[in-house]
Amino acid sequence: MKILVTGACGFIGSNFIHYLLDSHPEDNYTIVDKLTYAGDIHNLDDIKEKLDIRIADITDEKTMEELFYKKDFDIVVNMAAETHVDRSFIDEEPFFRTNVLGTTNLIKLAKKYHVRRFVQISTDEVYGDLALDSDYRYKETDRLAPSNPYSISKAMADLLCLSLSKGSELELIITRSTNNYGPYQYPEKLIPLAIDRLLSDKKIPVYGDGRNMRDWIYVLDNVRAIDLLMRKGTPGIYNIAYGHPISNLELLTDLLRSFDKDESYITFVKDRKVHDLRYALDVSKIESLGFDAKITLKEGLKKTVDWYKAHRSYLEVKKDRAYNDYLKKVYEE
Ligand code: NAD
Ligand code: DAU
Numbered sequence: 001m002k003i004l005v006t007g008a009c010g011f012i013g014s015n016f017i018h019y020l021l022d023s024h025p026e027d028n029y030t031i032v033d034k035l036t037y038a039g040d041i042h043n044l045d046d047i048k049e050k051l052d053i054r055i056a057d058i059t060d061e062k063t064m065e066e067l068f069y070k071k072d073f074d075i076v077v078n079m080a081a082e083t084h085v086d087r088s089f090i091d092e093e094p095f096f097r098t099n100v101l102g103t104t105n106l107i108k109l110a111k112k113y114h115v116r117r118f119v120q121i122s123t124d125e126v127y128g129d130l131a132l133d134s135d136y137r138y139k140e141t142d143r144l145a146p147s148n149p150y151s152i153s154k155a156m157a158d159l160l161c162l163s164l165s166k167g168s169e170l171e172l173i174i175t176r177s178t179n180n181y182g183p184y185q186y187p188e189k190l191i192p193l194a195i196d197r198l199l200s201d202k203k204i205p206v207y208g209d210g211r212n213m214r215d216w217i218y219v220l221d222n223v224r225a226i227d228l229l230m231r232k233g234t235p236g237i238y239n240i241a242y243g244h245p246i247s248n249l250e251l252l253t254d255l256l257r258s259f260d261k262d263e264s265y266i267t268f269v270k271d272r273k274v275h276d277l278r279y280a281l282d283v284s285k286i287e288s289l290g291f292d293a294k295i296t297l298k299e300g301l302k303k304t305v306d307w308y309k310a311h312r313s314y315l316e317v318k319k320d321r322a323y324n325d326y327l328k329k330v331y332e333e
Contacts, residue, residue, distance in 0.1 A: 003075045004077070091273075173237075178242065210268065251297075
């Protein structure tokens with residue numbers, strides 16, 4: 001099969017491509033990535049000979065059309081996106097350009113060039129948040145109520161995919177997963193940022209009171225789920241989660257323990273402008289296909305900490321002037 005993966009130099013994308021080459025080396029993989037600050041071509045250094053790599057922007061209609069025309073893809077997996085909520089408050093424009101217009105461009109081309117299946121990688125954030133004491137879990141049929149420019153752009157992309165594929169032969173799968181963590185994640189997201197700070201003996205900035213809850217899934221579990229859906233899922237929307245939402249403070253306490261450090265390494269900082277309280281998903285639909293997340297949070301955190309310790313240079317290259325200026329904007333230290 002001929003498979004296009006966009007955003008493959010990012011966090012989930014590079015883990016996905018490594019997994020695909022291991023599990024299905026017989027397929028033919030093309031990747032497209034614009035290499036924004038979050039994309040790193042070196043994430044694919046060990047496998048680059050096995051890929052057709054295109055450095056390009058998914059919003060570039062002409063370049064994308066030439067690619068679809070030439071390659072005759074069977075499956076397109078769209079992971080390319082602007083992904084960091086804090087950045088979306090500073091400047092929402094790239095979020096709407098890539099996440100909405102870029103996705104629209106790809107789905108129209110997928111229809112025009114008779115791609116069989118289009119997999120749109122979405123997020124649990126499109127449902128909006130829940131009260132901290134709620135035990136509700138969002139279902140795929142629930143209404144969308146996103147709250148920040150990032151999640152609004154992702155919800156718009158989901159709705160456009162649903163609308164534009166309707167009545168066509170294109171099989172659409174939308175995945176909505178909870179927070180991922182693991183190797184190759186840019187250190188602006190909570191877990192790699194916290195690991196980076198602890199490795200440098202610095203305090204971790206916690207927004208607000210730290211009671212906000214997330215349901216952390218190890219990236220390889222999410223990648224396995226996407227692969228399963230891409231090959232065997234009936235068209236539709238699928239939630240993906242680990243299934244155990246915990247507060248940011250609980251998560252960080254576990255992490256601190258693995259560094260033999262205590263809570264004095266936590267510093268409370270100004271809260272996010274709009275900070276979703278709790279995400280939680282009903283995953284019975286994907287479970288009915290035989291999927292469940294295998295890696296416990298304890299195992300996943302250990303693997304992640306070990307990976308960053310063994311790849312200190314990955315964190316160092318990210319800390320250029322632009323990164324430090326960005327952090328200054330977000331945190332009042
Ligand atoms: P990431 O920020 O690490 O990587 C995004 C990749 O997309 C980068 O390589 C970047 O260069 C590329 N990209 C950005 N704009 C592009 C454009 N216009 N054209 C081509 N490439 C472009 O993101 P991630 O965390 O790996 O997320 C991947 C997908 O999964 C996103 O769609 C995101 O919304 C979704 N998602 C992420 C999480 C998470 O916790 N990380 C959870 C749920 C869903
Ligand atoms: O839920 C899925 C989403 O998870 C994805 O769609 C997004 O692309 C991804 O960025 C992530 O969004 P979050 O905003 O939940 O992730 P982040 O790592 O930025 O923050 C996790 C929690 O930690 C959140 O409650 C905010 C808090 N936080 C974050 C940072 C970076 C802090 O307290 N301090 C921090 O320094």
